[in-house]
Amino acid sequence: MNIGKAIKFKRKESGLTQEELSNGICSITYLSKLENGKLDSQINDETLNLLCSRLGISQEDLTSDSEELLDLLFEWYEKVCEEDLSQCAELYNNVQKKIRYSSNYETAIFFELFKLRYFIQKKDVGESIKIHKDIDQKIDLFTPKQLYFYHKFSGYLYRERDMLKKAEHHLHEAIDLDQELKINEPDLYYLLGIVQSRLGNYISSFEYLHKAEVLYSDLIDYNKLFKINIIISINYILLGEYDLSIEKIEVLLQQAKKLKKEVNTVAMLKHNLGYAYFKKERYQQSYNILLETLEMKGKSIGVSVDYLITYYVYVQAFLHLNMGDETEVNHAIQEGIRMSEELDKKEYQIKFTYLNYKFSTNSTQNETLTFLENTALEYFSTRGDKDDYKHFLLEVVKIYKEKKMYKKATHYLLNYIEI
Template sequence: MIEIGSFIKLQRTKQEMTQGDLAKGIVSLSYLSKIENLKTEASPEIIQMLCTRLGIQIDNSLDATIQEKCKKWYSMLFEVNDKKDIIATYNEIQNLMDTNLTESLLLFEIHKIRYYLILGDFDEALIKINELNEISGTFDNLHLFYWYKFRGNYCSILTDFSTAIYFYKLAEEKLNKIEMEEHEIADLQYTIGVTHSKLRNTLEAIDYSNLALEVFMKQYNFIRCAQCHIILGISYRRIRMYDKAIKNLNLALHLGQLSNNNQIILLTHQNLGHLYSTRGDSNESIKHFQEVIQDDTAQTIDNLNSVASLVREYYNVQDYENAKKFVEQGRELIRQDSDREPYSKHYYYVINTYNYLLNDEFEKFEKFVIQDFIPYLNKQKDFATLSIYSELLANHYEKFGKYKKASKYYQVANFAYKQITNI
């Protein structure tokens, strides 16, 4: 059962009520503080008065109903569902939570972190994390599992993958202390695999993705299987096992088509584009990136990824007319996404780098890459991209006979390359 003090504190802060407002005429401020921080147990009479002032019923008769509704909502957060349905179910449960004391409350509050992330409301997710952090000392092992997992999700959104993997590993440690359904364990394994992939820990990404894939295959969950195959395709590409990479990505594409899941189909085309680019087959690479931007259902971030990749491919084959065309398309997409969320910020740098090059604005190109792009990539520990654009800068300096500067940035590129091949 949730500690009553934690429940009272959550409800009071949610209603923007001060301790003074709640305590007035019932208990002293210091005594209410002790109740909320679990330093004393109040009498049933005091608890009843505090709950009455908060508009809450102490009635467990609806607890089974609330638990069932919560279970349904939690599953909606991990599968492909309409956001309107997720929001409607959330509002229905929240109304019950606001007027009933239930042991489902803490788990529901923790799942709100995931909920806000799905809605793209990262500020609300952080507010919820900070709010729950004050009572996290009362969490049991089940609460802690989700608390760590969703904090990892939040860090991933911010592209802080090192901190994300720290929280995911803490969640993984809790699996020895709780009963968890197989698909939940597989979801965490997949998530850890994705994060290792972001960190370029290629062998770990392969191991965790295979663990998750084994479960999802048994459950005939085609979408989750496809997601695992994509991570495996990316991982095998990075260690130049191209046949295995193509096999996994084609499996993902097939499963995405079977499930009629455009998100999987688009993501697979993006990764096939990157694979063929790595192999030096620009024509095949361009074909897959074009598949994405020609799809009306593609989101802005998908289009930005593919447009930036097309700019690079066309530039590399010296088709500068098409490169300029897609630079303009990329700049328009960036203008539409003016807040530049963590993921789209990367493409802002890529598009502007090529914009300066293609327009012969070489001083701006050099300044932008050296002062803005490279520091950003170092901060993100994105060594793969760092190696590409350090080499681009070095080639530029060599072309103009600035060999000392060229040598400096070839060294930066070599250092970055060593980081990503150290597997």
């Protein structure tokens, strides 16, 4: 146990500056050297006692062994990875009670890290952000293994917040550490496979998903292997391999029936199937499948982000089929805007708002272009979502062509080609 790091951890936890802790005990320089392990001579026992007293701990607390508590922490973390939220909650309460009596800073850091992962799993983004900010203040105290977890869980959080480039950065940092530490957690590679897919880096996505597949196969985790194949089928759609995707999804639907998968999983597969048919321009088939999917999701989870994603593709199929009059079209789009705002999903607020501009008889081409250039392109470019960015680039190109402004159209078309 590094005594200096333990002092630094307890000082930060107590909200004290180096000046406040050292006042009347030692110089700030001495404390700084102690905390950073740079004292040339042996640590003065009396000084250490005084520092501990001000921190409300004993010297023994700095070096106390917490192996039993650490084992409990990792048991809790394993349950979080298994997505067993009922047992997670029980273990969290148990760990929380015991951690209060531990002054071991390494154990306390693991607790904060695993707590971050737990609240991400619970989809409590607000609390996760708060925990993440607190952890950021202690990053210089981390061991390599703790730094690995920090980057991995940061990747989870940024992916949850749709900050894909930041998620990618942290997950790559975690993989670099994994090469050294040989932890080999498959969910790291699975998550990076998803993020790379969202960023439009499909070859990288396949590579990371394959690595995850090998690791999950060793663990005989059929549930995760099933999920990997869902992401692979989505990649096929995004690569334009619609028939391959449809074939794979049909097989997965049969497996889901045999394995008695929950309604949400079947609904996800149905959504992907409807989306594949939409991309194939088989709008009636897409519409029918997506309508069924919305009914399934509505009954099982109600209005949620998953429901909104399906609703967006459904509305597009509806518009392509020219199924409704102007009032019905407007109602469908306004409902999408309302749900997007209610769920605070900016990307879908932008997508539905664009549909509103596109299909409203009151909108001018100039108003639509202003929205596309100043809002849609800026947002999706910053976020790093290549597919959506490319989609809106082409929409801009179409409008400039209609306006016979070919220089502008060429400018945006070149941007599209460069991606």
